[in-house]
Amino acid sequence: MFYAIGKLATRYRWWIVGVWLLAGLLALPFAPRASSVLRSGGFFDPNAESQKAIDLLTSKLHLNLTTVQVIYDSKQYRVEDPIFTQKVEQSLAQVRNWSMVGSVVSYTDNPRQISQDRHAAYVNVELKTDADTAPKILPQLEQRLRHVDGMTYHVGGGAVFYEDIQQVSENDLRRAELLAFPFATIALLLVFRSVVAAILPGLVGGFAVVVTLAMLFGLGQVTDLSIFVLNITTLFGLGLGVDYSLFIVSRFREELARGRGVNEATVLTIATAGRAVAFSGLTVSIGLFGLTFFRINMLRSVGLGGMLVVLLAVAAALTLLPALLSILGTRINAFPVRVPRLWGRRQAAQEPVGDHHGFWYRLSQFVMRYPVRIFVSVLCLLVAFGLPFLGVRFSAPDASILPPYVPSREAYDMLQQRFNLRETTPIILAVQTKGDVLSDQNIRNLYAYTKRIEADPRVQRVDSIVSADPRFTLDQYELLYHNPKLVTDPYLGALLKSTVSGNTMLVQVVSKYEMNDIRSQELVVTIRNTNPGNGIHVLVDGGSAADYDYVTTLYTDFPKAVLIIFAITYLVLFLLFRSLVLPLKAILMNTLSILASYGALVIIFQDGFLHQFLNFSPLGFVEASSPILLFCTLFGLSMDYEVFLLSRIQETFWQTGDNTRSVALGLQRSGGIITSAAVIVIVVSACFATADVILVKALGVGMALAVFLDATFVRGLLVPSTMRLLGDWNWWLPFKGVQRKPPTLDEYMLDEDAAALSLNGHSESKDAQDINVGGKL
Template identity: 70%
Template sequence: RAINLLVQKLHLNLTVVEVFFTSQKYSADSPQFIQETQQALAKVRSWSQVSGIVSFTDNPRQIAVDRHAAYVNVMFKPDPDTAAKLLPELEHLLRPAPDLKTSIGGGPVFYEDIQAVSESDLRRAEFLAIPFAIIALLLVFRSVVASILPALVGGGAVVVSLALIFGLGHITTLSIFVLNITTLFGLGLGVDYSLFIVSRFREELARGRSVDEAVAISIATAGRAVTFSGLTVTIGLIGLIFFRISMLRSVGMGGVLVVMLAVLAAITLLPATLSIIGTRINAFPVRLPRLWRRNGNAEVLLTNTLSGEQVTRSPAEDHGFWYRLSQVVMHYPIRIFVPVFILLVVLGLPFLNVRFSAPDASILPPDVPSRAAYDLLAKRFNDRETTPILLAVQTRGGVLTADNIRKLYDYVQRIEADPRVARVDSIVRADPRFTLAQYELLYTHPQLIADPYLSAFLKASVAGDTTMIFVISKYGMLDQHSQALVQTIRNTPPGGGMTTLVDGS
């Protein structure tokens, strides 16, 4: 809400690309350094997609602590998503500087990099996951044909889900992480659900059923379990759709789509395929050495719960490890339940201390541009300058009236008194040497302000009854002290009829 208000009232531009210049030879104060940066940015300044440029010569806080690096804020007219597509042209327009090393960072670069890295990780995950899934299925089914079917169903669910998400992306905004969750759920659930049905199908064929009977019984039993399992997962994911955070909502939408498609593929596509393949489901058997021998060949009569018919079955089929485990669990339910429940609670206890935060470039590999710029900013600059707490303050009447200036001055002083605050940038803190009386006098006739920096700052920070305040924390963006500071400002009424919205990103 704070950002929306500032964009509406002050036309706040959030699409900023940082162009970094570093030099081992010159300091950022030297004429040579300044001249080469101006030459490098000559074509960028006249580019129609750029709304403005804030140089380190305008804001000395954009100079590194060691004075051998500085950055320039290039403000784009389009939104961050669109601006990311303009980055190649920006790099082309940046002229090479003989004695300076140039790199770019900022929001649009981060969005572009995270999309590229996610797509690369997605391809690698698919390349690795599908072969491993097939190997695991070969060990379970001991048949090439039976092993390939679940993998094909899972892959099909992923492909169709991605196609639907592509269409959904034209209707609503989706997070890039929806691609990863779609592949994860699609392969996992597609293989899982298909495994149940194929296993039951093979069991029914082994009992002498015809192909049609085996398919019908498999869907009536394993298919029913798959349907209810998918329905349960879907209900859980639907809850994410109601979150207002784009990433969680996107994960919910993508998850619901892929789970529903995995279930549909398992109870429609897979039975049709099984009907066609029939007894060839066991074709191309995989021979593995037996580590132990099963004894006992006597057959017993069992009654099928669906048809009431009796079928023969070897005791060896009912005395494997999993059979014995199920018998132990059913025989000692309380003794099994209590320790397992305690174990799950213990494993879940660390979640009580979980801390949620917004992702930044630190989540990316070190070799991508936005991560390199992030590391440069963290090592050589005061990175807290680029992650301020943003306040949108509305007053009764115009901000620049003497009464509102006094109220604003008192409010800013209260914020500055917090030990976690390093600095506050506001129209009543434009020059720390000014007193309240001087600010009141200065803003009586704002059009007569001669100082170009103060005039530009006033124009960017005030519009009617709305003003923007930057609060610089002494701690990092993800630090608990900074997050607590955001909550403190939000919970502290500004008084004097003023209202405050706080962006705590």
Template identity: 45%
Template sequence: MSDATASPTLFARLARGVHRHRSGVLGGAVVFLVLAIWVLLQGGHLTTGTIDGIEAAKAEALARPAAAGSTDQTLAVIFHHDAWTVDEPRFTKAVADVLARAQRLPEVESVVSPVGAPPALRARFVSRTGHDLLALVRLKGGEREATAAFPAVRAAVEDPRLDTTLTGKVAFLAALNQLLEHDLLRAELISFPLALLVLLWVFRTVVAAMLPLVVGGLAVLCGVAGVLLLSRVTNMAQYTLNVVSLIGLGVAIDYSLFIVSRFRGELAQGLTTEQALTRTLDTAGRAVAFSGLAVTVGLAGLLFFRGSYLSAMGLGGALVVAFAVLFALTVLPALLSWLGPRVDKGRLPFGRSTGRGGMWHALATWVMKHPWLVLLPTLALLLAMGLPFRRLELAATDITALPPDTEARQGAETLARLFPREAATRVLVAVEFPSGDPFTPQRASALYDASRRFASLPGVVGVESAVDLSPGMDKAAYQQLAAAPAEMLPPELRVARDAYLTGNVAVLQVLTSAPPSSREARELVKALRADRSVGEGRLLVGGQTATDVDATAFVRHHTPAAVGFVMGMTCIVLFVLLRSVVLPLKALLMNLLSLAGSFGALVWIFQEGHLHQLLRFEPGPIEPSLPILLFCALFGLSMDYEVLLLSRIREEWLRTGDNTHAVAEGLEQTGGLITSAAAIMVAVFAAFALASVVVVKAMGLGMAIAVALDATLVRVLIVPAMMRLMGDLNWWGPGHHGHPHARSEGTEVRP
């Protein structure tokens, strides 16, 4: 009688419970599925990624009530006609009709256009071509409400008499959300068939190949439903769905692959269905549980970015991994219990086994004989791949992340060509005074001096504010304007002045021709923040560039704690699993190597532009959240293969006490399974690399590269070579006495 039979472990008891109550388990899975579909039909409240508490967000909040405050909720609408000129009554009437229709929408706060406007304002909104006219439509509410209102506004400004193009942040976000949904659907439609092909090649039977897809689909559906539920109570970014689908599908299929492979192997040894299931969960099931814990720990590192969309993304990722582990340890064993030997039904005349023999026996033998010859060149290759990461530049996603044929991007390019001042990068400056009117004579004088100081900064092409109404007005004229009662001012001056004032806050817009994510724009933000005083007021800087700067600083500030937590907790999880001090530290080093290669490739491809024509994207700085998101996700995912390989090696070491034999046997037994699992993950991730949105494309490709490196160079070559060189030191830990085969570990020990 085996040890496991005499003293059943938790996983052995779980296997027997699932076997006896498989109908109830499968019924529970159906309930989960129905609830998930119901939540999916209800939808959620997804947003773009935001970070609470940064200076840029505070500046936006202060300036929001002013008509000329934040431009985030303002749509630029460009009207064009090939034959008509803007001076013709029919052009003017068509535009007036469209804007009147838009103004009546409850979601629209205000409309500014040259129709009926003073000559000075009209000149700003009419192009030199004479065939294009610009209007600004400001929407109510915050970013989420404005983005939700975009389709209605887009429909309202459509007119058969004119060519109408919309751009601006709201148009960008609406297009981004639509593309993310399309990318998610396309990636899933591609990844499932690809995964099925690999599974058919691995298992050589239709039934066995379908089981991981069932578990993967169930885990992703429940994970996405969980994200939608969470989005009702917390800030959940739209592309969290893409991340959750990407991670959930990959890990669920991998976990199922491990369990189905072990189950089929145990059946082949002549065991009954219940015995095979018990031994499978006691070995592969245990590895899956620890692997899932390692992945969850990695994603939990994102919780350190509290107050940001990254924290919510980590929560969503951990949720889908938990579903993957739950279903792999319950629903899948229930299906295997029901199928029994029928798991091999539908045998195909091709494919290969993931077990021992052939290539893996030869490779294991060669690595054991030549560890230095394997280790040194492979390490050098990975380090060389990681070198470009030293040139990393970070910048938030902007409109160039959209494909060139999207309306929002084409509109931005048209706006820059026809209305360069309106298209200029705007850096928001909100000056908050202690209390009272922000436009007294004394405060007007301080604002005037600040505006002229801003105008003299490098790269500034203009300043718009209550003290920049007319080039002919000097400081004294603005002091007189501030002293005059509002009812005595000309209407145009009253409207213009009030557009930049709200409560005790004065708003200034500093314009630069530099792109929002450029170094020049960032330097301008830094220069504006260098002197906070404006008289008795204090300035805060916002806008897209400032948000970019603050988001990057936020990520960098919280990254050390997140990285330290992930690495420390991963060490603890591996120590509990392996009872070794050395192997967890080695695992951390191996993970860092595969990540370095992936990060270096990301910089080389997406920042420096190699392969951009093949992958169809515009090169540029890396999204600030991407490296830490990849780190937390991949650090856990890499443990899939580490746990699988080391668990099998440890089984052999506990049985024989021979480190070299254990390493060779572990590699021989799991090498094919690891590469097959990696092939599935690479197929899933590569499907996301076909996305239209650059951030999703970069994440999919980055994860595919990391998994490919990890499962080939790292786990199959570097790890065995290092373990061969380290010998019995691998297993040093508390209670180590040099007789591992004599210990009782609660793990199945084969006779």
């Protein structure tokens, strides 16, 4: 099939180039607009209990979750000073009468909105809009807020957080692109030592990214996609586009160096390196496909965008690139650049077959001389790198994943440092009763239920209509709510109006511990597992509950995704290598390098190692989706190099039948190119490690580290040692009737020539018979 693709690419080269140019021109107006249709949320499971609780309260109580916090701070005045309140009201004057504002809850209404040093307080502004459209009206809100002398304000809250993620993600992408393109170009010049050859990979990656972004713009019109698709699309488009082009261009130059003609070299390149590229792209897509099985929309979006760009990168590498190669021919080496040679005495891609004196050949011989020692040493090293992951703490993303200079992060830091965070992040209970909440029987039942919750030593306070005043008895509450219209106390009246509707009531439980504390999450589990009895049904939400549900959802879905990825990858590699052992070994090798990068996640982002160098504040936890993103992206990317290495080993094994020699020659012929490709991916990943959003930074750092470990310790040491230890078992295939060794490329060519002679009426000629009998040139 790949031989045929190569033939078509050379025969219709100008048509293929024209189609890709047209696709690029059509995509160009839409690609820059992709971010306008992407969403900054998507970190929740619509079927989680916390989300069901919010949906219930929103529908029954018309609970408004689109709240903006305006935090006022004054070094000169205290909250008790009348001038403090006067200045706050001056600042809010144009906000209170704005048609887009539903209500304003001031610190004068709720004293818990005052800072502990009493020099700051915040006001909750509820907007008449949903979470998706709220960021669009934030600029108007900020224009209506007036600056007053002697006081500063900060604007925070969920809507501001999502707006900041959108803006910072776009800035991160632009910065990464500005860094990645020149550094990748320099790396390609060092590898190819030719301007023309170095430009081609950039064209392939660029076309893949531009067309994918345009497709995402279209998909974003009909479905919700996460803003993080932008980063993963560019990262994979550039990294893999350059990767695949590097392997194909290197193989093309190698075939030219062997004396083949341009068209023949192109066809043979696609039939060999192109075949490996196709299977490599398939394995990468399988890893990203695993993300689509998660209920979290952010992960599904990243998986979808990643698969699109990978498939387009493969399509460009198998069609556009060979078309360009057949047009350029020997001009691929035009405009040579004199630079230091990289990998040993000569460039690995141009070494003639049978060269037994290269660096990689000597390395493989050394490894296979001491396979047990090297296998055990490298295995212990990689396991040691991964051990810190045993102490991981998972959490959902909050404003701490953003840089300190953005508004939502400034507001978050102020709330954390100067306010009682436990008051701002209560556990929320959506309570439903049989019949009206305010019936005498339900008041008694709810009173008993809240008392049970209050008795828990982890509970600071319960806020509800039956625990509003600790001085009230059950009889007083029954009497008070027997006729709710007669309630004259303004606080109780407001509480009734905002927390009760028909058979639904809102209860807030304030924990003694912070939202992310394990004890607060255990309290959530305890409340959920406690039967309220008496026909009462409770759904639990709040920061602690949403965090718990987020992590639980992710790591409930993760094992299923891993099994699916392993199973499909094994099948694909079985079809590629025609062995039962090699696919299993490849999967285990990949898993080792990924586990090592997991340890780095904990050391760097949870514990803060190198945080000053990487320019971020330590989180104290690992964002729960980071290991999953790393696994699904790195599994395919690491398999990328495994496929290229084992393909060259397999090619040599089919020629020689000698396992040890085929490993040495396969590593010699691919080691330099794999290292070059890894360097480029590390460079691109490192550029994304400059991101201000810690989620993207962690992905960039983790990928760069894992690819480095994979291209050095795993491919250079672990794979050769395991190949040597397994010997001929590497190629074990007990099934009868399965073709172990396909026809050689020369046999493909001769079969095609024989078919052509047959069509011309010469199928019985002596030349055709010689071709069919000889089978090889």
